[in-house]
Amino acid sequence: MLGQRIHQARLAAGLTLEALGQQLGVSKAAIQKYEKGMVTPDSAKLLKIAKACGVRTEYFFRKQTVQLTDVEFRKTSAFGVKREEAVQIRVAEMVEKRIALLNAFPESPISRFIVPDCVPGKISELVELEAVADGVRREWTLGLNPIGDLTDTLETLGLLILVVEVEHKAFSGMTATAVAAGGQQYPVIAVSSCWPGDRQRFTLAHELAHVLLTGRLEASIDEEKACDRFAGAFLAPQSAVIHEIGEGRHRLEPRELYRLKHEYGLSMRGWAIRALQCEIIPHAYFQSLMKLFSSRGWNRGEPGDPLAPEVPQLFEQLVYRALAEQLISEAKAAELLGIPRMQFCRQRWMEPLWTEPLDAAANQ
Numbered sequence: 001m002l003g004q005r006i007h008q009a010r011l012a013a014g015l016t017l018e019a020l021g022q023q024l025g026v027s028k029a030a031i032q033k034y035e036k037g038m039v040t041p042d043s044a045k046l047l048k049i050a051k052a053c054g055v056r057t058e059y060f061f062r063k064q065t066v067q068l069t070d071v072e073f074r075k076t077s078a079f080g081v082k083r084e085e086a087v088q089i090r091v092a093e094m095v096e097k098r099i100a101l102l103n104a105f106p107e108s109p110i111s112r113f114i115v116p117d118c119v120p121g122k123i124s125e126l127v128e129l130e131a132v133a134d135g136v137r138r139e140w141t142l143g144l145n146p147i148g149d150l151t152d153t154l155e156t157l158g159l160l161i162l163v164v165e166v167e168h169k170a171f172s173g174m175t176a177t178a179v180a181a182g183g184q185q186y187p188v189i190a191v192s193s194c195w196p197g198d199r200q201r202f203t204l205a206h207e208l209a210h211v212l213l214t215g216r217l218e219a220s221i222d223e224e225k226a227c228d229r230f231a232g233a234f235l236a237p238q239s240a241v242i243h244e245i246g247e248g249r250h251r252l253e254p255r256e257l258y259r260l261k262h263e264y265g266l267s268m269r270g271w272a273i274r275a276l277q278c279e280i281i282p283h284a285y286f287q288s289l290m291k292l293f294s295s296r297g298w299n300r301g302e303p304g305d306p307l308a309p310e311v312p313q314l315f316e317q318l319v320y321r322a323l324a325e326q327l328i329s330e331a332k333a334a335e336l337l338g339i340p341r342m343q344f345c346r347q348r349w350m351e352p353l354w355t356e357p358l359d360a361a362a363n364q
Contacts, residue, residue, distance in 0.1 A: 003037035005060045009053035010035070011082070012089040023052040058335050059093065066096045068176040068188070072210055074203060079170035087164060087174065091190050094162050095178045097336050099186065101318055104327040109318055113158030113187050115212055116140065124218045126229045129209075130277075133233035136212065144237050146264040150201050151310040154189070154208065161204070161312050162190040169194065173203040175210045187211050197307030198267040204310075205231035232274050235266045241278045245271075249280050252289065258304050268302050269293060320348070 010020050010031075017028040024031070024045060033039040034049075041049065050057045068088055073079070102108050118135030120128070137144065140157065147153055151161050160178065173191040180186070189207040191200050209227035217226055244260060245252070252275060257268035266274070269290075276286040293299050319336050322328045328336070334344035346352070 001063075002040065002060055003035045005062075006031075006041075006049060007035040008089045008093075009049065009055050009059060011086050012055075012093070013053040014083075014086055015052065020049070020052055024048050055093075056335065056338060062096065065181045066092055066099060067179045068092050068095070069179055070214075071174060071176045072207075073174045074172040074206060075174075076170040079168060083166075083168065083171070087166060087171065087190070088176075090164055091162060091174070091176065091188065092178075094164075094190075095160060095186070095188055097338075098160055098315055099178065099180050099184075101315070101322060101328075101336055104322050109321070110155070110314070111158040113211075119212050119216065121216060122218060123213065123216055123221065123226070126221065126226060129226060129229045130233050130238050132212075133230055134237055134239075136234065137237065144240050147235065149310065150204050150235075150265065151312050152314070154204065155312060155314040158187075159208070159211070160186050160188045161314075162188065163193050163200075163309075163312060164190050165193045167194055168192075172199070173207050175207045193309065195309070197309045198261060198265055198270070198302075200309055201235060201265045201307075202231050202267065202270060205234045208234070229277070232266070232270055232277065236260075236264050236271065236274050238274075238278050240264075241271075241274050242280065245275055245280050247280060249275065250282075251285060252281065254292075254303070258302075261302070262305075262307060265307060268298065323348075 010017070015023075017031045021028050021031045026045075030039070034041050034045075046057055046060065050059070068091065071088060073084060073087075075084075102110065116136050116139040118139050119132055123129065123132070134144075140153075142153070155161050171192050172195065173189065176188045176190075178186040178188050189204060189211070191203045191207075195203070206227045209230035210223070213223070213226060213230065217223055245256075252272065254268065257271045260266070260271050261268050264271075272281075272286060272289050272293075275281045276283065281289075296303075316337065319328075319333050323330065323333045330344065330348070331341055333348075334341040337344060339347070
């Protein structure tokens with residue numbers, strides 16, 4: 001078990017056997033023996049491994065309680081198999097902590113996620129996803145206004161939402177089903193931390209579509225295109241698009257798209273696509289607009305202030321709730337949050353994490 005955990009921590013940190021060995025001052029062969037369980041590293045070596053891999057030593061002794069199934073990535077081909085494996089290991093660890101926290105409560109503090117009844121059994125055309133998105137919003141009582149905090153909305157519905165630090169633009173997100181030791185299943189959506197908020201939100205909505213539409217699309221429909229269509233319609237419903245832009249437009253102003261981006265959390269390009277899908281602008285103008293985006297480099301980074309990334313808050317909130325209700329210890333709370341206990345104590349009691357040096361002049 002210890003060897004498997006060392007192996008997983010190394011892969012999750014993106015370290016080769018040689019790289020980890022160099023940080024420990026041992027050979028590649030020694031690391032292989034640790035991972036195969038042939039040799040047990042002493043406490044000093046284990047501390048160095050933990051530091052090199054960016055985990056706490058508790059990780060090596062925690063029982064593996066979660067299996068990820070039905071894993072689907074939103075990525076390009078540049079994101080190789082080894083990187084996929086590393087992300088899955090990181091996601092599994094984060095999910096383990098969340099499920100351990102949920103199990104500490106006598107009754108789960110979050111709802112069990114259920115696919116809304118309004119999602120039909122079979123979808124044969126992309127345009128049907130407009131009504132599906134509207135129905136999902138209606139069943140979840142979201143109305144047609146902008147969704148201010150998409151992460152919080154989905155977490156409240158019972159989805160486990162994770163933000164993973166991946167410094168690689170080829171990865172946007174992934175979905176999976178986490179199966180706990182007791183057989184409970186949790187839908188998981190993970191997104192990359194390196195994208196701005198509008199890209200994160202679209203990825204969240206796209207991955208939500210995978211959760212909702214699995215097994216419900218006719219074979220003739222491309223699943224990725226269907227998830228993109230749902231994501232756009234979920235973030236900016238057709239009636240809202242027509243209300244904001246109007247009907248029968250011949251052109252759109254970039255500043256207009258920028259304002260809508262910051263109001264709805266959907267990119268400028270996304271709004272142009274929604275205008276086309278809702279038959280507000282002709283296809284010829286849409287093509288010329290995309291050429292403008294390309295010529296100005298807006299496909300790589302849109303102009304103006306970027307949308308702030310969304311940050312999941314529920315996990316940390318539940319840690320403090322469990323601590324207040326004496327369901328977990330302070331040491332367990334620090335372990336779940338992945339920070340030293342002393343730092344957690346200061347954070348818990350709202351104390352500064354460091355002391356500012358006194359001004360020398362003030363002491364004279």
